[in-house]
Each structure stands twice: as C-alpha cells, then as structure tokens.
Amino acid sequence: MDFRDFILRKIVYLFITLFAIITFNFFLFRILPGDPARAFTKGLSADMVFLIREKFHLNDPPLTQFYYYLVQVFTGDFGISSSLFPRADIGDVLWPRIVNTVILVGIGTALAIYLGVTLGKYAAWRRGRATDTVGMTFALTFYSMPTFLFALVLLMVFAGTGWFPLRGAIGELPFIGRVDPYEMSLWERIISRGYHLILPVIAFTLEIMAEFAIIMRNSLTDVLTEDYITTARAKGVPNSMILKDHAMRNALLPVVTVMAISIGWVLGGTIMVELVFSYEGLGKLTWDAVGARDYPILQALFLIMAVAVLVANLVADIVYTYLDPRVTV
Amino acid sequence: MPKSERIDLYIKNVKKTWGIFRTSKIGVVGMCILLVFIFMAIFAPYLATVPNPTDQENFEENHLDDGWVNPMPPSFEFSPYTGLMHPLGTDHLGRDIYSLTIYGARPSLYVGLMATLISAALGTVVGLGAGYFGRATDEILMRTTDFFLVLPWFPLMIVLMTILGQEFIWIIVVIGITSWPSTARIVRSQVLTVKERQFVERARAVGSGDGHIIAKHIMPNVLPLIFANTVLLVSLAIFSEAFLSFFGLGAKGVVSWGTMLEGAYTNGAFDTGAWWWITLPGMAIVTLVLGFSLIGYALDDVLNPKLRKR
Numbered sequence: 001m002d003f004r005d006f007i008l009r010k011i012v013y014l015f016i017t018l019f020a021i022i023t024f025n026f027f028l029f030r031i032l033p034g035d036p037a038r039a040f041t042k043g044l045s046a047d048m049v050f051l052i053r054e055k056f057h058l059n060d061p062p063l064t065q066f067y068y069y070l071v072q073v074f075t076g077d078f079g080i081s082s083s084l085f086p087r088a089d090i091g092d093v094l095w096p097r098i099v100n101t102v103i104l105v106g107i108g109t110a111l112a113i114y115l116g117v118t119l120g121k122y123a124a125w126r127r128g129r130a131t132d133t134v135g136m137t138f139a140l141t142f143y144s145m146p147t148f149l150f151a152l153v154l155l156m157v158f159a160g161t162g163w164f165p166l167r168g169a170i171g172e173l174p175f176i177g178r179v180d181p182y183e184m185s186l187w188e189r190i191i192s193r194g195y196h197l198i199l200p201v202i203a204f205t206l207e208i209m210a211e212f213a214i215i216m217r218n219s220l221t222d223v224l225t226e227d228y229i230t231t232a233r234a235k236g237v238p239n240s241m242i243l244k245d246h247a248m249r250n251a252l253l254p255v256v257t258v259m260a261i262s263i264g265w266v267l268g269g270t271i272m273v274e275l276v277f278s279y280e281g282l283g284k285l286t287w288d289a290v291g292a293r294d295y296p297i298l299q300a301l302f303l304i305m306a307v308a309v310l311v312a313n314l315v316a317d318i319v320y321t322y323l324d325p326r327v328t329v
Numbered sequence: 330m331p332k333s334e335r336i337d338l339y340i341k342n343v344k345k346t347w348g349i350f351r352t353s354k355i356g357v358v359g360m361c362i363l364l365v366f367i368f369m370a371i372f373a374p375y376l377a378t379v380p381n382p383t384d385q386e387n388f389e390e391n392h393l394d395d396g397w398v399n400p401m402p403p404s405f406e407f408s409p410y411t412g413l414m415h416p417l418g419t420d421h422l423g424r425d426i427y428s429l430t431i432y433g434a435r436p437s438l439y440v441g442l443m444a445t446l447i448s449a450a451l452g453t454v455v456g457l458g459a460g461y462f463g464r465a466t467d468e469i470l471m472r473t474t475d476f477f478l479v480l481p482w483f484p485l486m487i488v489l490m491t492i493l494g495q496e497f498i499w500i501i502v503v504i505g506i507t508s509w510p511s512t513a514r515i516v517r518s519q520v521l522t523v524k525e526r527q528f529v530e531r532a533r534a535v536g537s538g539d540g541h542i543i544a545k546h547i548m549p550n551v552l553p554l555i556f557a558n559t560v561l562l563v564s565l566a567i568f569s570e571a572f573l574s575f576f577g578l579g580a581k582g583v584v585s586w587g588t589m590l591e592g593a594y595t596n597g598a599f600d601t602g603a604w605w606w607i608t609l610p611g612m613a614i615v616t617l618v619l620g621f622s623l624i625g626y627a628l629d630d631v632l633n634p635k636l637r638k639r
Contacts, residue, residue: 109475144619268483
C-alpha cells in the first residue's frame with residue numbers, strides 16, 4: 001500500500017472517530033439531570049419557557065436534537081454561554097482563548113521535544129555515568145511532580161522579585177510596567193505576550209520534557225545494545241555518526257508513539273499551568289466553566305480538545321511512517 | 330499437579346522474581362518509599378501531633394489581639410488555646426499541616442489502589458476478550474479501546490466529575506474508567522501470542538472449555554506482564570486525584586494533599602509566602618508518585634526478559 005492510500009485510510013478513520021466523539025459529546029451532556037435550558041429560563045412564564053425551549057429545539061425528540069447538534073457543530077455554531085453576560089456566542093469566546101493556548105502549547109511542546117530528546121540522548125550515550133544519573137534524577141523528579149505544583153513553586157519564587165508578570169497573557173511590558181493592551185503598538189504587544197509567556201512556558205516545558213527524556217533514554221539504551229551498532233563500531237564508524245545515523249532513527253520511533261499518546265497529558269499540563277498563572281486560554285476557560293457549571297461552554301471545549309488530540313494523532317502517524325519506511329499499515 | 334507442589338512452585342517463582350528485583354537499586358528505593366507511606370497511612374493517629382486534624386475541636390482560632398493569626402508559621406511551642414503543637418504551622422482554618430499531611434496518605438493510597446483495581450480489571454477483561462475470541466469481538470472491543478485512547482482524558486475526567494458531582498467514590502470511578510485502554514492493549518497483544526502456544530492447543534484437544542483455558546492457561550501467563558504497567562497506573566491515579574482536587578473538583582469532606590494545595594492556592598499562600606503550607610503536601614505527592622514510578626520501572630526491567638541481559 002502506498003503512502004497516499006495510507007493517508008486516505010487514516011483520514012477516513014479520523015472522520016469515523018470524529019463522528020463517534022461528537023455523538024459521545026452530545027449524549028454525555030444529556031445525562032445531566034434537569035432541563036438544559038434552566039439557566040436561561042429562570043423566573044420566566046410558562047409561555048416564554050416554551051418559546052425558549054422551542055428556539056433551542058428542546059421540545060423535539062432526542063434524535064432530531066442530535067441532528068440539529070451535528071449541523072451546528074459542522075457550521076461552527078457552538079451556541080451561547082449560560083454563565084457569561086450578555087449571553088455571549090461561544091465561538092466568539094473561544095477564538096482568542098484558542099490562539100492563546102496554541103501559542104503556549106506550541107512553544108512549550110517544541111521546546112520540550114527538543115530538550116527532552118537531547119537530554120535523553122546524552123543520558124543514554126553516557127549510560128551509568130554521572131550525566132546519566134544526574135539527568136535521569138532530574139527527569140524523574142519532574143515526572144513525579146504534578147505540573148500545578150511546579151507552577152506554584154515558580155509563582156512563589158518569583159512573586160517577591162517582580163521580574164516576571166505572574167498573571168494573565170498580556171498587559172505588562174519589561175522595565176515599564178502595566179500598560180493598557182489597547183494602547184500598545186504591534187511590537188509592544190508581541191513583547192508583552194512573550195514577557196507574560198516566560199513563566200508558563202518554563203513550567204509547561206520542564207514538566208512535559210521529563211517524560212520525553214525518560215522514554216528517549218530507555219529507547220536509545222535499548223537500541224545501543226543491538227548487534228548492528230557493534231558492527232558499526234567494529235568497522236570504525238565515528239561515534240557521532242553511529243548516534244545520528246544508526247541509533248537515533250530507530251530509537252525515535254517509540255518516542256513518537258509515546259508523544260501521540262501523551263497528548264492528553266499535554267492538555268492536562270496546559271490546563272494546570274493556565275490555571276495557576278491565570279493565563280486566559282482554554283484551560284482557564286475550562287476552570288471558569290466548571291466553576292459556573294456552564295455546560296454549553298464545557299461541551300464545546302471538550303469537543304475542541306478531542307479534535308486537537310485526533311489531529312495530533314494523525315500527525316504522529318504521518319511522522320512515524322516518515323521515520324520508519326517499513327511501516328505500511 | 331497436586332496442590333502443595335503447585336504452591337511450592339509458586340513460592341519458588343516469587344522468590345526468583347524477588348531475587349532479580351532486589352538487584353535493582355531503584356526498585357528497592359521505590360519499595361522503601363512505598364513502605365514508609367503505608368506505615369504513615371496505617372499509624373497516622375500515632376504519628377500525628379494532632380490526633381484528629383479534621384475535627385473542628387482541634388482547629389486553632391484567630392486571636393488577633395494576641396498576634397495569633399492563621400495560617401501560623403511553624404513553631405515547636407504548644408498553642409496556648411488548644412494545647413497542641415504545630416511543628417509545621419497551620420492553614421487558613423487553623424488546621425495542623427503536619428497532621429493533615431500524615432492523614433492525607435490514606436485517601437491518596439486508597440484512590441490510587443482502588444482506581445487501579447477498576448482500571449486493571451476493565452483493561453484485562455477487554456484485552457482478554459479481544460485477544461482470545463478475535464474476529465468481530467476483537468474488532469468491536471479494539472475500536473472502542475482506540476476511541477477511549479484518543480479521548481483527552483484530563484478534560485474527560487473534569488467533565489465527568491462536573492456531571493457526576495464531587496463524591497469520593499466518583500473520583501475513584503472516574504479515574505478508573507478513564508485509564509483502562511493502555512492495559513487492554515498490552516493484555517491483548519500478550520494474549521495473541523500466548524493463545525498460539527502448544528499447551529493451549531493441547532488443552533483444547535482434550536476438550537477444555539474457553540472459560541477453563543482463559544482462567545488456567547492464559548491468565549497466569551498474561552498477568553505478570555501487566556503488573557509493571559499496573560504499578561505505573563497507581564502513580565497516574567494518585568496524580569489524577571491531586572489534579573482533580575487542585576482543580577476544585579475534589580471530594581467534599583475529604584482532606585487529601587491535592588485539596589490542601591488547592592486551599593493554599595485559593596487562599597493566597599503564594600503571595601504571602603506561607604511556604605510551610607505547600608512544602609509538605611507537595612513533597613508528599615512527589616515522593617509517593619516517585620516511589621511507584623521507581624517500582625514500576627524496576628518491575629519492567631525484571632519482567633521484560635529482553636532488557637534483563639543489559
């Protein structure tokens with residue numbers, strides 16, 4: 001089977017899973033006791049309640065409701081929030097949050113992959129020596145530490161110094177202080193965002209990196225005991241080339257798989273970091289929605305995160321086939 | 330095989346495994362950490378300075394005129410009001426941090442073990458069914474597993490907890506039902522190789538039923554391998570409990586390390602620099618999770634013959 005068939009098949013699977021997730025998401029929120037429109041109908045007359053329920057299609061049978069839900073999801077209409085006032089359109093609420101989270105997760109994950117793979121590589125190459133012990137102790141400590149705890153420690157350490165902004169995604173400039181974001185120029189906005197990102201990215205990166213480093217190390221030590229590495233050494237291939245051309249390509253495969261599986265972990269990390277640093281992303285929004293029991297927002301958030309994981313899995317599959325041409329599933 | 334002989338063989342196997350496990354330094358360290366925490370959970374009333382730290386009677390009250398304000402920093406003096414010592418200070422309600430942390434080992438270990446039990450049982454049943462029966466059963470069960478594997482489980486736990494309500498039992502159930510897919514995959518792949526072996530074929534030839542074959546021939550060969558994975562699941566479950574509690578979805582009325590940290594965060598311990606409030610519960614979580622991870626990795630080394638020769 002060639003590469004195009006493989007991708008097509010993956011995409012068909014992706015759509016089936018997507019449909020299953022949407023169905024799951026729809027019925028999950030129907031287990032809730034009580035009337036979904038309750039938040040909007042408090043203190044209204046019976047006629048008004050009926051009209052509002054009619055507007056949300058709540059008087060129809062469940063399958064018809066599901067049909068409307070499908071149509072609305074695919075047209076990007078997530079409904080309105082039940083806690084924000086005025087009844088905000090969830091799409092409008094989500095977009096800026098998605099941008100904030102993608103910036104944080106993008107920078108953090110890229111750094112974590114790079115640093116984790118590098119650390120794991122050095123630890124495996126010097127297995128049993130000081131670099132290995134120190135590196136793995138470092139990685140295991142961060143691996144065992146909940147992300148929120150490390151974020152809290154950072155917050156406490158830097159709270160006294162005032163070197164970095166502790167809350168929010170934008171608003172402070174280095175050496176200047178608090179500025180109204182609406183009065184900033186484009187460059188100032190970028191600088192301010194970067195300034196606000198420093199602590200959340202450190203917390204996020206170190207936590208995610210630890211897992212990658214451990215897996216990279218274990219996978220590479222495994223590969224380095226293989227016979228073909230000994231052969232390469234015997235015929236005089238330089239160490240750097242053994243590592244780069246012979247060992248790393250095989251050792252990276254399990255790492256890619258684990259990365260795909262750990263996307264759920266990554267999302268958990270983002271939620272915690274955003275919560276601690278009050279960074280206005282999807283994680284903070286989840287927390288706000290849970291606190292206000294805003295089910296429409298929660299439903300939209302769950303769908304978006306599930307789709308993000310699906311897409312990440314597809315990317316991991318493609319990377320995997322690129323790294324390992326033998327795989328033709 | 331007579332029963333006594335079987336037990337002898339079993340004991341011999343355990344001894345052999347323990348012998349290999351003992352050579353792994355990190356495994357022994359992890360085991361020691363775990364034993365310390367189990368000791369802490371069982372003998373909590375004797376180790377704590379305040380016998381029942383969640384009892385209203387043992388709370389320190391604010392005495393603003395005397396300069397006694399909660400949270401109080403650590404001191405080895407006895408409180409003039411309740412006569413209790415707070416070697417690691419108190420929280421915003423006047424509860425003793427040291428004693429709360431000692432008692433906190435109970436819910437953490439309990440959630441970790443019970444949730445893992447649920448998850449391992451679910452994963453084993455699904456994996457056995459899929460691997461042994463194959464065909465349509467396999468297809469259906471594995472597609473379901475794949476589906477749960479791609480669901481983002483942190484957000485899923487949050488949503489489920491919001492819908493179900495903040496009860497201790499729900500925390501256990503929610504963690505249990507969101508973490509089984511990886512076990513199911515491991516069990517299935519193992520069953521696939523075991524069921525092709527000759528002794529299974531022979532058992533079938535002499536007329537054994539599916540139930541007998543699964544229970545007597547497949548299970549004993551599969552269970553040791555999921556053991557390492559199960560130990561790692563425990564640390565994940567403890568982690569998840571701390572996360573849910575910190576998120577504000579912890580069980581009402583249960584004081585765990587996660588809820589202590591949540592209290593510290595929401596009551597501004599980080600702005601006022603009340604380090605004693607977070608250090609102990611934070612260290613407790615890290616150490617316990619580290620202990621389970623170390624045991625898990627060591628078991629992986631022991632039970633995985635490919636790695637053993639390293």
